[in-house]
Amino acid sequence: MKTTFKEEEKNFVMYFEGRLDTAASAEVEKSMAPLYECTGHDIILDCTALEYISSSGLRLFLGLLKAAKPKGSHVYLRNMNEDLRQVFAMTGFINLFEFI
Amino acid sequence: MRLSPHCEALLQEFIDLRPQLIRLDNQIFELLQTTMQQQGIELNSIEHRIKGVESLAGKLERKGEKYHSLSDITDLIGLRIVTFYTDDVDKVAAIVSQLFDIDWSNSVDKRKLHDFNSFGYNSLHYICQLHEGSIPFEIQIRTALQHTWSAIEHDIGYKGAVKLPPQYRRQFSRLAGMLELADDEFSRLRTTMTEYRRQIQTLVKSGNLSEVTLSTDSFRSYLELHPFERLNQRIAAVNQAELFPASLMPFLRVLEHFGMESLGDVQAMVDDLSDTAYQLALSQLAVTDLDILSESVGLQNLCVVYALKHGGGRDDVKMIYDTLYGANESNAILADAMIRQYKAIGQKQ
Amino acid sequence: MRYQNHLTLPNDVQEVPQLNAFVDEVCETAGLDMSTTMKINLAIEEAVVNVMNYAYPNGKGDVDIDAQINDEHLKFVISDSGTPFDPTVKAEVDTTLSAEQRSIGGLGIHLIRQIMDTINYERVDNKNLLTLSKNITKK
Numbered sequence: 001m002k003t004t005f006k007e008e009e010k011n012f013v014m015y016f017e018g019r020l021d022t023a024a025s026a027e028v029e030k031s032m033a034p035l036y037e038c039t040g041h042d043i044i045l046d047c048t049a050l051e052y053i054s055s056s057g058l059r060l061f062l063g064l065l066k067a068a069k070p071k072g073s074h075v076y077l078r079n080m081n082e083d084l085r086q087v088f089a090m091t092g093f094i095n096l097f098e099f100i
Numbered sequence: 101m102r103l104s105p106h107c108e109a110l111l112q113e114f115i116d117l118r119p120q121l122i123r124l125d126n127q128i129f130e131l132l133q134t135t136m137q138q139q140g141i142e143l144n145s146i147e148h149r150i151k152g153v154e155s156l157a158g159k160l161e162r163k164g165e166k167y168h169s170l171s172d173i174t175d176l177i178g179l180r181i182v183t184f185y186t187d188d189v190d191k192v193a194a195i196v197s198q199l200f201d202i203d204w205s206n207s208v209d210k211r212k213l214h215d216f217n218s219f220g221y222n223s224l225h226y227i228c229q230l231h232e233g234s235i236p237f238e239i240q241i242r243t244a245l246q247h248t249w250s251a252i253e254h255d256i257g258y259k260g261a262v263k264l265p266p267q268y269r270r271q272f273s274r275l276a277g278m279l280e281l282a283d284d285e286f287s288r289l290r291t292t293m294t295e296y297r298r299q300i301q302t303l304v305k306s307g308n309l310s311e312v313t314l315s316t317d318s319f320r321s322y323l324e325l326h327p328f329e330r331l332n333q334r335i336a337a338v339n340q341a342e343l344f345p346a347s348l349m350p351f352l353r354v355l356e357h358f359g360m361e362s363l364g365d366v367q368a369m370v371d372d373l374s375d376t377a378y379q380l381a382l383s384q385l386a387v388t389d390l391d392i393l394s395e396s397v398g399l400q401n402l403c404v405v406y407a408l409k410h411g412g413g414r415d416d417v418k419m420i421y422d423t424l425y426g427a428n429e430s431n432a433i434l435a436d437a438m439i440r441q442y443k444a445i446g447q448k449q
Numbered sequence: 450m451r452y453q454n455h456l457t458l459p460n461d462v463q464e465v466p467q468l469n470a471f472v473d474e475v476c477e478t479a480g481l482d483m484s485t486t487m488k489i490n491l492a493i494e495e496a497v498v499n500v501m502n503y504a505y506p507n508g509k510g511d512v513d514i515d516a517q518i519n520d521e522h523l524k525f526v527i528s529d530s531g532t533p534f535d536p537t538v539k540a541e542v543d544t545t546l547s548a549e550q551r552s553i554g555g556l557g558i559h560l561i562r563q564i565m566d567t568i569n570y571e572r573v574d575n576k577n578l579l580t581l582s583k584n585i586t587k588k
Contacts, residue, residue: 022498023465052469052487054494055556066392083487086430090437090563091556094425095394096344388559430484437563 003031011042017049020057029060036064038073044100048079053087065096076100103157107164114156114170117235121150124234125177128200132179132239135195143192144182144244151176170235174206174227177237182247185287189241193224196239200228203236245283249276297321310364319352322363331374331398335381339391346395354403354423358410369406376409377401379445380438400424404438408447414439452478452518460501460510460529468497468514475516479523479585489523489583492564495557496527496536496579504531504577524582534577535570 001024002017012035020028035043045061053061065075076098080088088094103111129148136143151173159173167173181196183189196202206227223242229235242250253272296317303312304321312318328348336343360366381401385393400420407416417435422428456471458464472493476486493514500512515526536558561568561581569580 019466019469021465021469021494022462052490054491054498055560056498058556062392082428082430083484085425086428086433086484086488087491087560089421089425089431089434090560091388092390092394092397095346095396096392384559384562388556390556390559433488433564436566440562440566 001028003028005031005034008044010040011044012038013044013046015046015049019052020050020060021052021054022056025054025056025060028057032060032064036067038068039071040073042074042076043068044076044078046078047081047084050080050084053084055091058087058091058093061097062093074098103160104164107160110160110164110167110170110173111153111157114151114176115153117170118150121177121235124230124237125150125179128177128179128230128237131199132181132196135199136181136192139191139195141188141191141195142184143188144184144247146179146181148177148179151178174203174236175238176235178240179237180240180242180247183241183243185290186243186283187287187291189224189243192241193226196226196228196241200226200239201231203227203229243283245279249279304363309367310362312363314352314355314360314362314366316349316352318363319355319366320349322366323348327367327370328395328398328402331370331377331402332393332395334378335385335397335401336393338382338385339388341385341391341393343397344392344394348396348399350424351396351399351403354420357419357423358403358406369402373402373405373409374398376405376445376447380405380441383441383445404442405447408439408442452516454478454516456514456516457511458497458501458514460505460512462498462501465494465498468494471514471516475518475523479518481523481585485583488564492561492581493525493527495561496525496581499536499557500527500529500531500534500577500579503534503536504529506532518585521584521586522582523585524580527579527581528576530576533572535572536579537568537570 001020002015004015004017006013006015014032014035016028018024043064045064061075061077068075077088078100080099085094085099088097125148129146132146136146156173156176160167170176181192183192203226208225223240223246226239226241227236228239229237253276256272300312300318300321303309304318304325309322312322332343335341355366360369377398378401381397403420404417407420410416414432414435417438418431421431421434425431452475454471454475456468458468469490472490473486476489481489497512497514504510504512510529510531513526513528515528517524517526564583565581566584567580567582569582571578571580
């Protein structure tokens with residue numbers, strides 16, 4: 001799983017490439033650290049190349065959302081494919097995030 | 101340019117007075133803006149300007165002898181209030197006549213002049229002074245459509261040396277007539293909608309929900325009563341979850357698909373099925389430790405229970421997800437899972 | 450059509466990619482589409498990771514995954530010889546941990562329930578047996 005962090009306009013963008021399974025989530029958690037300093041920025045998680053996400057990955061996204069909300073930052077999920085959106089629907093997460 | 105000594109003197113007086121005029125202009129503008137805001141009148145704009153020196157010079161050159169003193173020139177300071185609706189023009193006029201002293205003999209309600217009057221020139225021109233006395237200033241009041249029209253008309257009709265020939269003047273007139281009708285209609289529509297919304301709110305608050313037809317407006321009013329809050333809180337208590345705000349308006353289409361016709365139908369669903377909806381949510385959530393839920397969780401489970409209790413099957417539950425999240429074959433999997441859970445809590449389809 | 454396959458993994462979550470490859474192969478043999486394969490992968494990963502995290506608190510151990518395909522079902526049996534552990538029942542929640550730190554099993558079980566048609570736990574011969582099955586007949 002490859003993650004890339006970029007600043008685009010005033011947003012913090014993280015690109016996810018590959019499979020966010022249980023094995024990958026420990027590493028990914030570390031790479032998401034800069035997103036937590038998000039005061040004054042919105043966060044976009046670009047899921048165009050995200051092939052798979054398991055519950056550990058979902059937890060990472062959720063953890064980020066919970067940290068971002070009190071800071072006033074929005075968390076957007078960009079270009080998520082239908083299959084993964086289904087996973088979000090199954091866990092009810094689909095109601096918690098904004099999809100773009 | 102040649103000005104008589106009298107006019108030269110006036111011009112000079114004006115130049116000396118300019119700083120004072122600028123202060124006065126700002127004062128009037130601020131007063132108007134604050135008052136309109138307080139009265140809750142939304143305006144397109146309030147424009148204001150001090151007459152330019154060149155412009156005054158030109159005016160003096162043309163008609164200078166008419167003016168004995170500077171206070172005979174009433175548009176040294178000019179403000180234009182542009183409203184959205186025709187009936188706001190009268191409201192604004194009333195306010196202006198209270199804020200300032202109006203020189204009624206020189207003020208014109210050009211709307212009352214019909215002949216040859218272009219739609220764009222239908223406006224009120226008030227010549228005013230501050231209550232405590234001041235140099236006179238002009239306030240013009242018109243609607244946004246009139247304002248736009250007058251700009252276009254000026255551009256097409258009066259720009260350049262060639263005046264608008266008679267055959268085009270009639271077309272102009274017709275267009276102006278249409279715009280005037282539109283202006284009136286907008287006002288009327290706004291009044292009707294305001295009344296309608298007020299009625300819905302009254303009905304909803306009085307509790308006569310079965311008399312209120314299900315619609316976007318009535319549903320929105322109904323949601324202000326937070327009808328799903330108790331159910332949401334019961335569900336959230338399962339995992340000490342936090343409730344995340346969500347818009348419930350998309351559920352209106354689901355309820356309409358169910359054939360619900362009044363708010364009474366919706367409330368009946370809440371009253372009759374909340375316990376089962378709670379059980380259904382509980383059975384899914386108890387084994388997770390999901391501690392953050394959307395405010396739609398209560399209504400979502402209510403809808404599933406409603407569909408299944410009314411003899412619905414997989415397709416009916418799938419419809420709920422199709423409506424909320426977009427049609428997708430995978431929603432069938434969600435529907436199947438829900439049906440399994442429903443049976444697991446001892447309910448029969 | 451009958452088919453059987455087997456995989457044994459140590460209790461190390463880094464082995465999960467191997468598990469995914471195994472499940473992909475099984476699902477392809479069963480003629481399932483990509484979408485369904487992904488979901489089954491998700492369910493199996495959740496179940497196996499649960500075992501890896503809880504079955505052997507004192508050290509190493511194996512988890513066995515058996516896959517069977519017949520005309521009606523695709524069935525996975527996940528077994529281990531660790532401490533008795535029924536993932537279908539909610540464990541005592543350790544409220545001193547934040548939600549992110551608490552067992553990831555909870556959300557996983559929820560997903561398994563959504564995706565698989567039946568989920569069954571048994572303790573037999575000192576082994577935990579978790580059977581997950583999906584109906585694959587065309588409707």
